Amino acid sequence: MGHTVTQTFRRRALFGVLLAVALVAAVVLLSRPEATPELTWQALRNAAVPSEFPRSKVATLINGSYEEAYVPGGATKLQMRMAGIGAFGRLDSDRAHDAAVVLISDPGGSGTFVHLVAMLNRNGRPDAAASVLLGDRVTVRGLRIEDGQIQVHLRVRNPSDPMVQLTKEVSRTYSLVEGALVLQSETDLPRTRTDAPLDRFLHALDRIDPPSGRTPLLSRAL
Numbered sequence: 001m002g003h004t005v006t007q008t009f010r011r012r013a014l015f016g017v018l019l020a021v022a023l024v025a026a027v028v029l030l031s032r033p034e035a036t037p038e039l040t041w042q043a044l045r046n047a048a049v050p051s052e053f054p055r056s057k058v059a060t061l062i063n064g065s066y067e068e069a070y071v072p073g074g075a076t077k078l079q080m081r082m083a084g085i086g087a088f089g090r091l092d093s094d095r096a097h098d099a100a101v102v103l104i105s106d107p108g109g110s111g112t113f114v115h116l117v118a119m120l121n122r123n124g125r126p127d128a129a130a131s132v133l134l135g136d137r138v139t140v141r142g143l144r145i146e147d148g149q150i151q152v153h154l155r156v157r158n159p160s161d162p163m164v165q166l167t168k169e170v171s172r173t174y175s176l177v178e179g180a181l182v183l184q185s186e187t188d189l190p191r192t193r194t195d196a197p198l199d200r201f202l203h204a205l206d207r208i209d210p211p212s213g214r215t216p217l218l219s220r221a222l
Helices: 004-032
Strands: 046-052 058-060 065-069 077-089 099-106 115-122 125-136 141-145 149-156 168-177 180-189
Touching: 004 141, 046 125, 099 125, 099 141, 115 149, 125 149, 125 168, 125 180, 149 180
Parallel strands: 077 141
Antiparallel strands: 046 058, 065 077, 077 099, 099 115, 115 125, 141 149, 149 168, 168 180
């Protein structure tokens, strides 16, 4: 009799322990925040980007492009496109991977304006949080996000140089601060090819690190 009671007590105790473990596991799983969907390149290429050039001040990209006629039926058009270069990483305090992209705008005059755009991840949808002008007819050579900052490798010119020449390479670091991309530093870099003319840099592909599991992107000359 006593042996049977002891076995029953042990079974009940074991059941209680297993039930407690199951309850704790359930609480942990329920309290764990759901993973935010990653941004995709396709989503970035169809994002709405604030810009000074469109009449509405917003360019809604379709497959990376936006076009707007200044006069209905007129030949002069605003043309904007997202460059084939991007970087992924964390730009704000949440756990989601954000992105940085490059937008090229040709308003129909002599200038071609290159902007850096910070895209925050809003549950898998890109939110163009801020942009900054990189220059007129400059070339983006590399782009990456590291330690919450965007690093841009550029070919630019000095203020007194002709517009047709990109006379030097620089590295700029930007931070997203209160809805604006703020320049933190700019460093001159050695030219990729010392034997090349100042206006004829040799283009080379640079690997860009995306979130784990995604296909690496390659930078391309603009």
